[in-house]
Amino acid sequence: MPPSRIRPALLTPAQRLQFTAFPDLTEHLIARYYTLTDEELTWVLDRRRDANRLGFAVQLTVLKHLGRGLDVGEIPPEAVLACLGEQLNIDPAKFDVYARRDATRREHFGELCDQLGYRALSVDLNRALRAWLIPMAVATPQPFALMSALLDELRRRKILVPRISVLERIVTQARTQAEQAVHHLLGEIVAGHEDALDALLQVPQDHAMAPYTRLKQWPSQAKPSNFLKLIERLHFVRQFPVNDGRLAALPESRLSGLAAEGKRLSAASLAEYAPAKRRAVIFARLVDVAQTLTDDLLDMHDRLMLTYLRESERASMQEYQASGQALVERLQTFEQVCAALVHARTEHLDPYQAVERVLPWGQLVASVNDHDAAQHLRQLDPLQHLARSFQRVIRTPVERFAKSFNPSGCENEQSGFRTWSWQSGEVPDCQRNKRNPYQNVCRPSAGGAGVPGDAVRDAAPAGHRRAENDVQGREANASRRGPTAICAAQMGRLRDGRPEDQPPVLRTVRPGRAAPDAPSRRHLGGWQSEVP
Template identity: 40%
Template sequence: MATRELLSPAQRLQFTEIPDFITTRDIARYYTFSNDELKVIKERRRPHNRLGFAVQLSYLRFPGRVWNLGEIVPESVLFYIASQLKLDPTIITEYSQRDTTRREHLAEIQNNFGFHTFNTSIYKKLSKWLLPFAISSDKGMALVGALIDEMRLRQIIIPAISTVERLAWEVRNRAQKLVCFELTKSLTALQKTALDKLLVVEHDKKVTNLIWLRQPPGQANPRNFLKLVERLEFIRHLNLEEGCLKRIHQNRLLQFTKTGAKSTPAHLSRLDELRRYAILVAFLIEWSTSLVDYAIGMHDKMMGKLFNKSEHQHGDKFQRDGKAINEKVRLYAQVGKALIAARDESNDAYQAIESVLDWEKFISSVAEAEKLARPADFDYLELLDNRYSQLRRYTPKLLEAFEFKATRASLPVIKALEVIKQLNISGGRKVPESADTSFVKPRWLKHVIKGDTIDRHYYEMCALAELRSGLRSGDIWVAGSKQFQDFEDYLLADSAWQSMRSSHTIPVAVATDFTTYIEQRSLELSEQLSLVSSLMAEKKLVDVRIENEMLIITPLTNAVPKEVDEFSRKVHRLLPRIKLTDLLVEVDSWTQFTKHFTHLHSGEQVSDKVVLLSALLADGINLGLTRMADATVGMSFERFSFAGVGKD
């Protein structure tokens, strides 16, 4: 039936035919006979029967089916088989004259070498064997390929490819129903009704709720954050069982999720009920996780913007006052020189000051200096309070909608967030004196603790800043998140591990008992060494020989066609040429990482970023400043030094 076809005609040939360009390595792998096999083959009296018998045995090995009457054997394969029997390969034409002999030989091969004919019993066994694989993937090529490989391994003669396809199709269909059942078995009638409504445009809306839920998150701002949380709470209100996803293989879950993310509501409506609900459940639960990640990511970006703007404002303000500060410094330098000279000459200090400027002007200049002066530990945190209202546009919803958990070291931050959450609910403005402040770093302390009270604004901003840092470091995680989840969630639960150990179902492809494992590997090694030794003795090991008591292995030829090199050069010529420093400057415009490179003594930032980035590049590739200067147009070692990026 056409509906049960999984492969194209070209794909079927891949499984049933010997490749036209089969490698010598594969020929040796599939068509080298052991001494016992050669003994059975040579029991045929006539040369062409020996050769035909050997070809039949070879076809049952690979591709795993019966050699058809009149089928032409690839020349390279035929010559290799004939060389082992020391026969002329052209005599194979004589073997095709009598079909009875072929059938007799086939029966004898089955009896002597353990090949089995495909039947109903084998069909059921393979169906049971393939089911776990089909639960993880529904790709036709993968399913049929797994069946073919298993039949070759079990020495089952592969039937018509249509039979194999039908078996794979039926198992895939059964696996899909099992997966759908696992995803939907806990759904109530109300939940099914709610899922169906997602695909229908309601009278007061322009699009279906499914389309609304799938809208992209947008830029990081409070408005988009609140929209994200609204969609997240809509999904949470459906009360879908999140645990059902853990019972589904990740590959199958990914497929269902992609279908739910891309399919139109009309297409989903046409699917059968079981599959439609399964797709929606998988997509909605996975999408809710993504929404959590998007929302926390937005918070991180908005906090970063908040600090960056305050820092820039702080820098701009200092730069605007720079001229006036410089004038005052120069003035007081002159006053200082006058005072030093007056002391050395035993003159009056007041007259020395008045020799520089009038006393009244001196008094006013001191007042002006007080206005221009910054605290000894001044930074941009003092400007954050002006942006507190921006945080309040979304942070109450952040604390309300998400559950934060932490390691023991970060528990004070969680307690502080809970205090702020309770203040949001009650409408209180004053932080309780008993509130935990152990998370407040010294830099924040003077802003948070003011006398005997705790500043509400700075307490909240400090807690949110520490939340951001904790999320980045992994010390704090978010319930329902994938990107910001607890590290322990990545690991196998101890109960599950103990269950696997006791039931001997550890999902690895080797024996988990060391003694059994080492015995199996030793046996395999001995078998392979024996095979290699026999092939070496008969000079049949491909690309390997012994000369002067030395093992010589022919180097592998380049598998990449020469045309690819020319194609690569053409593609390379299409790419725009750009200097590495220009690329780094562009990256710096996104990240602002060069602001952290300050002069060792003065603390000032480097004014010429190109010079700084050239120096970093020189150090990163071990080129050195001198050689980088020699290799760069317009650059010199002196420029590096003047820019403050020399040896210091």
């Protein structure tokens, strides 16, 4: 017959001593609990002997302070005896005589309970206290905190504090019922996914480890291939209801504790759990993995865009070193031509002759028709290099990244974010500008960061398009706002079919329209739109 399993102690010996012994008495505690009122002084003086008066006063004050009586042979601190002896003008040493009379002590304690309204712990009171403690045990399963709260509630309800073993039993039962309530709620959320959760712990024939174990490992280096792997993992985790609204009913500490337990245990260890607890731990771990993957995806997206932006800046600098001098000389020539035209208009001269004095007409025509020089000029813009890198390397990961958070264009219940489509080119009715129905908008979050979305698309017909006088300046501002704004600018350019040499039209946003569920500034690379 196997030996019985010994239940581990709920509290350590030091913690038990804190709840059973007299606390450290300060002047404030002595003045609050061990100072007799006029009515209490009358009760004390009704006793016949000095020892009984002092002992009755000690039991009265201890009952008000600790909610219990003195145990057999228990001696209160000297500070208590000195304080009460001074008030009654009785020698504190006479308490030894009172402590030896157990019958008198019990009789006095019964009278005090009747006078002050204290009652012993019954079955009904035990059940009521356990029900009161369960919500707190859901929020925090820490035994010390629950024991402290239970003692305070006993004193508030004027219930005599029982033995420490009884209190530990109440706390243990409350913790067990709280855990069962959490498992029941999570079981309702994952209803229909039980087999899929259990399958995560099983090792497939063509793999060396269980899917649950593989979920703990994902690449962190910022590469397009790793970016796609993170998206695939996020899609896999979102097959489960990790963003169910009922999860808000659980304290974050409870979910975090279950997730930490699931992260610590192996698949084989979890398989030994009871079904309800096993699925609750696995699901809490999936919720944590979904949140972590979302953060890692957004951070990797920013790092990818910053990497390609730096490469584009280096390519632009190399282009300037190779052809910058020729471009500067060409610009100086055009400046002289323009100055000659201005002078000719001012002096009423022939403009063609004024131009030919600076540059022969044939050379001017050849310079204007020199497409290679124009191409070199465009290559000085880092965004031109970034657009080619985007089209060649990272367009597919970024498109899948955008669809991961909002495949439909309106509020996405699965992802938990309020984003807008910047893939399909269609503007949701809920986010269409009311004054100009063809102007797409994106709303900034409460912290100031916006979601680029359709803000980079010029969807208006020609008759409704707004004039953009400083497009190049806006694009330069986008490079300073962060990688997400640059990505958005290139997405708009490539999706609208504009050639690479034609700058995109960057839509702007009027501030003050907050989107409470939008990603944070850190996740959007600090992008901030401005009023034109």
